[in-house]
Amino acid sequence: MKAGTTIMYANEKLGERVTKYAEAQSLQLPKPIKDYHARIIEERSDSNYMISTFQSQALIFFARAIGAKRVLEIGVYVGYSAMIWSHAIGPQGKVTGLEYSEEYAKLAQEAWKKQGYENIDVHVGPAAETLPKLADVSEPYDIIFIDADKTGYTGYLSQILEMSAPGAKNRLLRPGGIIAADNTLRHGLVADSSSDNPWQSADFDKEGSVPAANVAAIREYNDLAAANDRLETFLVPLWDGLHLSRLLD
Ligand SMILES: C[S@@+](CC[C@H](N)C(=O)[O-])C[C@H]1O[C@@H](n2cnc3c(N)ncnc32)[C@H](O)[C@@H]1O
Structure with missing residues (x-):
């Protein structure tokens, strides 16, 4: 599967063509950001960590559509x-x-500085430990993007909900704010890990493939979010799955 390909069409070729067309019809990314994405793909073997440029177009549209001014990202690469x-x-x-x-955070900071982005900060460490340090934020976030260790997703969701209690003075996410969790379909394995899914293979539980533990953890995350009566959810079956949860209270 190509990184940016929408996987809703009859075959990969059609998916690629439809995606290319949709990309061209959508808001465009600034050239320096596109160049940075291309350079990371060229230079780094772990570049598949990044969201695709097409998903980026969607996230920009979405953030602007809800008038977001504050975003918290878990997993920066x-x-x-x-x-x-x-x-x-x-x-x-x-x-x-x-x-x-620390190494990724340093590279990120260098890139932001070089490109003139002065409104991004990074806290280094396991997110389960750095999240609580945001308990005294001056203003709540509009969007929280979860894109880190898959087995940590359910814990992050619990922490976010706990830190966003209705009526609390310093809440993490505003009422109506969105938690967007990435990779929540994992090549479809989350919905179907039977032999009908070509991504299911003997490598399923080996390095370089999608570990079964991650699939189980994501299933647990999707179930928890969907069943929580403080959230209204929509799991977008594009890219590797983007689970959107709107905080109702
Ligand atoms: C998929 S990459 C993030 C990609 C980035 N959002 C992008 O699209 O450019 C996941 C990142 O989460 C980080 N990560 C893994 N476990 C983490 C943890 N426990 N706490 C914080 N970050 C973690 C990894 O080091 C990696 O940089």
Whole structure:
């Protein structure tokens, strides 16, 4: 599967062509951001961590449609998607990133500086530990993007909901705010890990493939979000699955 391909069509070729057409008809990314994405793909073997440029177009549209000004991102890697959020909300907005790896965070900071994005901060460490440090945020976030370790998703959801209690003075996510969790279909394995799914293979549980533990963890996340009466959810079956949850209270 090509990184940016929409996988709703009869075959990969058609999916690619439809995606290319939809990309061309949609808002365009600034050239320096596109170039950064292309450079990371060229230079790094772990570049598949990044969201695709097509998904980026969708996220910008979506952030602007809800008038977002503050975005929290869990899982920053080398800073690409944080740049997308920063571009979407403009220089008056604020992007906060949580990233486990000091090396990735440093590369991200260098890239943001080079490209003139001054409204992005990153907190280094395991997100389960850095999230609670945001308990005294001056203003709640409009969007929280979860794109880190898959086995951590359910814990992040619980922490976010706990830190966003109705009526609390400093809540993390505003009422009506969105939690957007990435990779919530995992090549469709989350919905169907039988032999009907070509991604299911002998490698299913090996390095380089999608580990079965991640699939189970994502299933648990999807179930928890969908069953929570504080949330209204929509799982978008595009890219690797984007689970949107709107906080109702
Ligand atoms: C899929 S990549 C993020 C890609 C990025 N959002 C983008 O599209 O440009 C996942 C990131 O989560 C980070 N990560 C993994 N476990 C984490 C944890 N426990 N806390 C914080 N970050 C973590 C990884 O180091 C990696 O950089």
